[in-house]
Amino acid sequence: MKFPLSWLRRHLDTTATLAEITATLNRIGLEVEGVEDRGAALAGFRIAHVVEAAQHPNADRLRALKVDPGDGRLLSVVCGAPNARAGMKGVLALPGAFIPGTGITLKQGEIRGVTSEAMMLSAREMGLGDDHSGILDLPAEAPLGASYVAWAGLDDPVVEISVTPNRGDALAIRGIARDLAAAGLGTLKPLPEPKIVPAYPAPLRWEIADPRACDHVLGRGIRGLRNGPSPKWLQDWLVAIGLRPINALVDVTNLFTYGLGRPLHVFDVAKVQGGVLTMRMAREGESLAALNGKTYALTPEDGIIADAAGPEALGGIIGGEPSGCDEGTTECFIECALFDPVRIALSGRRHDIRTDARARFERGVDPALPPLALDLATALMLELCGGEASEVAAAGTPPAWQRSATLRFERLAGLGGAEVPADAAVAILERLGFAVQQRDASQVTVAVPSWRNDIAQAGSVETVLDQAATLPADRARAAAEGCAVVEPEADLVEEVLRIRGLDTIPPVSLPVAGLVPPPALTPQQARAGLARRVLAARGMLDCVSFGFLDQRVAALFGETPEALHLENPIAADLDQMRPTPLASLLLAAGRNAARGFPDVALSELGASYLDPSPEGQRQVIAGLRAGHTPRHWAEPSRPVDAMDAKGDALALLAALGLPMAAVTVTADAPGFYHPGRSGVLRQGPKTVLARFGEIHPRIRAALDLAGPAVGFEVFLDAIPEPKRRKKGAPDLPAFQPVRRDFAFLVDAGVTAEQVLRAARGADRQLVAEVAVFDRYAGEKLPEGKASLAIQVTLQPREATLTDGQIEAVADRIVAAVAKATGAVLRA
Structure with a gap:
């Protein structure tokens, strides 16, 4: 979001400097992305008068000028501009000045034998555009010797801030001014309330054929107008924020989009067919030739504004070429509507259209502002273009936006981490536009202002579903479940701490759970x-x-x-x-x-x-x-x-x-x-x-x-989890293991597992491992019998085994296997 400092001062009565304003914006959560001061690089340029212009004696394409910089001197300037002439006024740069358009620092020199003590500048050399066809030709009333920056209004820095998705009100210069005033940096100027006297019935009528396309809409016509270029102050503001001035009617709608966060649209009445503008969903096969020169294939999920001939605008996102206003427009119709933020976001994403109107509608606009915004826009258009206004045409029902929220004072410290006195907290909320409804020693209940859509209304899922009856069932349920868990108290805590200053919240380290962090995986x-x-x-x-x-x-x-x-x-x-x-x-x-x-x-x-x-x-x-x-x-x-x-x-x-x-x-x-x-x-x-x-x-x-x-x-x-044991010394027996092989004659139905289990249990102190290495059944063995050979590993712990000890263990193994399985040791 960009805004010139002069535009901000239209809404904020303050004597604060640019540095104070940017510091306060950062402190209250409207992070400053950058400041563009176009006048800083042009501060040394002044308005000068060309007293004499003669042909250069040694060059056909150069002229030798005598220039009065306004201090009584006459400077010699060699200039190659074809429009350089005696009597004109232009912009002069003296030696030592940095020329932003060329990147050089000016020095006095001599060109083809003629001294050049200064330089007359073109728009491109000053970095103000691409025009390099000649030097800047100023009007005769431009004050001689004055600073060009001050005279041209270029000493107006442009501030760019980052706006979080929940702060739709901060996409308006008035919303930014309101926050700064609440932070103690001045006073918010009241908006005028013009009285528009209607001179004739509305030239067009509204019809809401599908409430999904629009909730509420107002409109007013102006006839007998003369549409042309907007005044310089308005063009300067729009250019400063990166917009291209088009004509007075369109420029006024852009002024309200940025100034009040209230997007408007104007239709040329003569180009609207049927006398009725209908809010409806698009039909299969319909398309819109938009004002950006592109054509979009619409879907039944897109809300549009249509006349008898078809789509005239993608509601809340972009207007159409067929009914656009140009310099030939003599009667316009101003549209001021409310649209579903979710549907605006989905349509904009579907067609990849990014406009200032979409950015504001998808975040939520002030639902109480349309009547006043329509009057203010009408008054300004009448002032700039003349003509007379019609009655207001309306359709739909204004939304019931009124809601309240409660703040418990102890939550400022418990949730926000900062001790704020109750009176100070209430004063901050009041400066932000919250009206106190009820207050006691422990809490305050306030009415939420219409422009703060981010302060949620807590309630049940069913309540929100009733309010979202026009939405598809699945999206309504998802929205309701999301809204139902939102606590508006947390929003109020944020507002108090934000305006008090985010830098005043004391930093607190996270508690250390333990010296050894818990495992990352279960x-x-x-x-x-x-x-x-x-x-x-x-x-x-x-x-x-x-x-x-x-x-x-x-x-x-x-x-x-x-x-x-x-x-x-x-x-x-x-x-x-x-x-x-x-x-x-x-x-x-x-x-x-x-x-x-x-x-x-x-x-x-x-x-x-x-x-x-x-x-x-x-x-x-x-x-x-x-x-x-x-x-x-x-x-x-x-x-x-x-x-x-x-x-x-x-x-x-x-x-x-x-x-x-x-x-x-x-x-x-x-x-x-x-x-x-x-x-x-x-x-x-x-x-x-x-x-x-x-x-x-x-x-x-x-x-x-x-x-x-x-x-x-x-x-x-x-699989049971293994028992955690402290790691000790490795088990490395000091004595040589002994391996002995046994071949048993067993019934064919005896499993190897039975033999292995019996052998292991014969002596659990010495038997370390038992494994099968052979099984045979067939010739030379009785029918129904099999030979099963196992290897037993004996691991002594205290002393090397003697032959007698080995034989004793072997006997126990044979006896254990025979008892468990009926096996007989083969000879």
Whole structure:
């Protein structure tokens, strides 16, 4: 938001300097982005009179001038401007002056044998434009010897501030002046209240066909006007803030947009067809030829102003060329309306139109200002263009903007962090326009002024929904739920502290929670990250897939309850929550195989769904290997088997801190695994830690996966968190371990796990590790029997084991295995 200092002084009666004003703006939260002082670089230039202009004796395109700078001297100036002539007045730069348009510092010199003691300047050389066709030609009444900056009004700094999205009132110079006055930097000047006497009925009529397009609108005609250039003071203000003056009618609307934050629009009555301007939503196929020279294809979500011929403006955003006012306009119609801020923002974003009107309407304008703004604009247009005004045409109902807010004085310190006396707080609110309705020792209730749309009205969702009845249901609900949690008291605290000065709030360090910061990740998050890294290190590619499948595919991996069926799936083949992430990996492997990559190793950390309850959603990390193992120098490639999946699952459990001695294997894997080549990893009889095995051929056939495939699922929620223990010295036994092999003849139905458990329990002090290294069944063994070979590692702690001690432990191991399984030690 830019504004010249002189424009601010039209609203603020103050003697403050520019430095004081900018410092106060920063202090009250209207951060100053920059100050442009165009006159600073031109301060040394003065108005001079060309007394004599003669042809240069040695150059055809130069003239030798005698110039009076106003101090009684006559200076010799060599000038190449074609318009240099005797009797004219221009701008003179003396030696030592910096010329901003050329970037040089002027020095006295000699040009083709003629001394040049100064320089007559063009607009481009002064940095005031692109005109370099000649030196600046000033009117005869320009005061000789006076400062050009002061005479031209260029000693008017332009201030640019940053406005936060909630402060729509600060997009008006009057709103900025009001804040400065409340901060003690002057007095806010009252707005005049002109009395407009209507001379004829309104030339156009308003009609609100759809309340979504507009809530309330006023309009007034002016006939017999003469539209032309606006006066210099108005053009200077507009140019200073970066706007291009167009004509008096349009320039007045820009004046009100920036001055009062009240966008207006003018229609040429002669160009409006049908005599009625209708507020409605656009229709399919309609377009608008806008004032910026572009044509926009409108949608049914755009609110427009239309006549009998079609769209004439995109309401609250930009007007249209067909009814625009130009120098031929003799009768205009002023529009002053209120629009839905959300719809303005959506339409502006949809069409990528950025205008000053949109910026103000989407933040909310003063709903009580339209009658006065219309009168003020009418009075100024009559003053500049002449003519006579009509009656006011209106449609819609003025909004009920009146609301109140309560401030508890103790919240200034409790929430704002600054001690402010109650009287001082109330005085600040009153200076900002809040009217006291009720006050006691602990709190004050104030009426919120109409221009402060950012001070919310607290209430229930249902109340806000009633007020937003014209909005779409989904957007009304979202807006209501957002508004219902807003506390206007916090806004009042902010206003008091802001005007008192943000720099007066004492800085307070955040409390130190502890010397050691808490971990950034929860144990569950850390475990999930570790699991993904472990599988990545084992050569698996981490995948992210949808949590839902085709119901027919999901049925291959378990039950598909109706409660997990999606009513509105994103695709027809993604209509059921998946029972396991392994199904998603199998589909991904099938797609890879169809494209020539049958050998894959994939993993995914995701959810499996048993029912809609929170307990029915389990966090699972699944892995899949399909095709053949990777080629390696130490061993040839081979088809993957169930032991690959078991190794992956056990490695993952070990990395997550689970003691491997507590893990047992059972053969009750679900039906999508091969019944003879799969298993379940458990901790105790009830806790299922993981499942692994070869994928059933029936499942592979249903999913068009030709090659072998093995997979596993580790249930992270079932793995107990490892106990935190203080790190001590590493366990490094001083004595050599002893390894002994045992081969047992067991019934074919005896599992290796039974033998291993019995061997471990034979002597828990010495037996450090037990592992199976061979299983044989066939020739030379009785029918129904198998040979199971294990290796037992004995780790002494106190002394090296003697042969007798070793034999004693071996006997205990044989006895324990025989008792648990009926096994016999093979000779």
